[in-house]
Amino acid sequence: MSDTASVAEDDPEVPEIDLPSDAFDAVLDAVSDLGPGEPLRFEGFSVARDADDQYVIAYGDRQTGLSEREFHEALDERAPAVTDWYTFEHVVGEFGPRRAFLRWIEDADGRTVADRYAALAAGIERAWGQLRITATVTDRGERRYDIRHADDAGVPAAELDAYEDPLDARDIVKLDAKGRYRPLKTAPTLDSGWVFPALSPRDAYETVETVYPATVVNWHRERQGELDVTHWRETMARQSGIYGVVRTWDRGEGHEHANWVAEACCDDSQCLKRREWEYDDETDLDVDGGDGVFPCREPCSVVVSGARKWTRLESEQSRTYEFELTPSEKEQVEAVIDAVADGRVDEIREADTKDPANRYRTRFLRAKRFDDAGNLSGTPTEPDDGSQ
Template sequence: MSDPTSPSAEAAADEPDVPEIDLPSDAFDAVLDALADRDPGEPLRFEGFSVARDAEGDDEDAPAEDAPAEYVLADGDRPTGLSERGLHEALSERAAAVTDWYAFERVVGEFGPRRAFLRWLEDADGATVAARYAALAEGIERAWGDLRITATVTERGERRYDVRHADDAGVPVGELDAYDDPLDARDLVTLDERGRYRPLKTAPSLAGGWVFPDLGPRDAYEAVETIYPATVVNWHREREGELDVTHWRETMARQSGIYGVVKTWDRGEGYEHVNWVAEACCDDSQCLKRREWEYDDDTDLDVDGGDGVFPCREPCSVVVSAARKWTRLESEQPRTYEFDLTPSEKEQIEAVIDAVADGRVDEIREADTKEGANRYRTRFLRAKLFDDEGNLAGVPTEPDEE
């Protein structure tokens, strides 16, 4: 919480109308508890004002009707002595600021990734309570990978969150499968829309058709971290300047067993190989993370790291597994083959490779034979170029080594 300020009349006039908020008893009780834990005179700060126990009015033996003012409310330059009832009335008039404090200090709690993420969702570190509550009344939408998260506020100042696939933005809740337990997300992220296993949870292959329509702050955070594990944590570390990045060479040096073969890539050709790996696996079309690891501390890769909102701090298991396979394939001795291809057939082979690499095969219509990767055109090319054993009928220009 920033220190309270007294906005000028001009600035106050620019503030949007705050939705009417009721001060819930749990928020008021939390204020009393917080004041009880402070020394008299030590303020509890909100946006625009502060409250403290009266250091001079602490007569516990006085009759209730004669009890001195117990609290001091500092609103700009107008300190006010208040009883507990008077404090409740005063805070009710400032319920937005009080419930905002309560939401983050008591409901969300810890000064860590959960708090930072939930504040980021509503720009709590860059906008006033009045501006945020007006926006929350309409619904604040944020993107997180393939997720669309909508934050709203109730009449009691409570945050509620709708978490769904971005493709389902605007779809009525009744038309989606609704869940209320954030751990149900574990089943939603297992398979893609075609029922295939998703080995990489940050791949842009998350299936839609579901919604968590009414989560509280802690459950919303849990759902996001279940769908995209450790993304909020690493995002927070990066914001705090504490992201520990492990580059390619250091990661590969740790590999052992069947994965130890990756270490055979040396600094020369190995650097170029790692560029190919990053281009193949770490592009935005393949992973929603933003790659922050490079070849080593002193050598950046030539491939762009992507635009994802959450960082990738080290080569993941999918990258390591793929690199192991490519290391073995690249260890083969190259040979030169001759093929008789028309210029159109050469272009068609290029189109087939591009379509498979970009995952566009299913988008190509069967009747569209103008497209190089069309299924019938590809089958025709196979019929023409493959031998009876299913091998591409090329002629090696050099004999096999004995």
């Protein structure tokens, strides 16, 4: 997943910005709160109020003794910088994950105001999981955000179901395209066909956090060097009740078991987070943690629930079974397992009998190799003598 913003078209022009009264009033209030001569800084210039309650602009040559009307005219000429300050200082607010995320969208810490406003005029696009976020700017310097599924990039908003309230995203994320419940909100199963076409900065942040809870917060913590990671052993050690059984996996072979669980649950094909937790502080897992832009700081409920079930299954003693299969049939069984594990079953065409996991080919294998009791090659799971 790219960490770079893209612009919708090449060489966009800087838009004409009219300084809104609320932005100008905010500058007046901010300057009034400062002492005489103390500057309020924007990108490329600063403003202040002198001892005679006149205004000063420092931009190359200083302009002094400005009346409020002259001050307004001077700021109107520099409206992009003023509205940029107003957007992040007053509309967005706090120095935290919300501001960091919205500034990241337009690369505000690496590009000038002029460059960003030119790019915003065309639309700056960012990917966040399966979301496509497009930031634009109005002729008053106000940010607007279009948030939709990445699969719907380029689709006219009129052809999608439009929403305005960030809380509407709670219903969008509940079910996948087949109407099945999504227990993991960061699974790559987000349904498409919807759009939030013109969100304010705060509503854009709330929408993203509703679709992918805590992802922006943890992304910000990681960027600040403050991500608190809870590893596998610590997570499993605090399980109790029906989940307490997972603690038995930390007896000798816990590291190997944790690898299996992470490979099953934490791959990019299953979760869009990038796993940062390991076995413990001193022992890394042997499987890749993924490439997602937002981090996973601890084993989630899906991992813990799966580990509980697999702990019980792994308590069974291994047995040796003898099956009669042709080499092609053995490879077919392996292909079927891979197809199910990778979620590719629905992609296999019914007419494609060359694919080992094809439905008709699999039904043929069942007809040939299963007995009336459903045993592969007629071999029962339990020994005939009932021994364990």
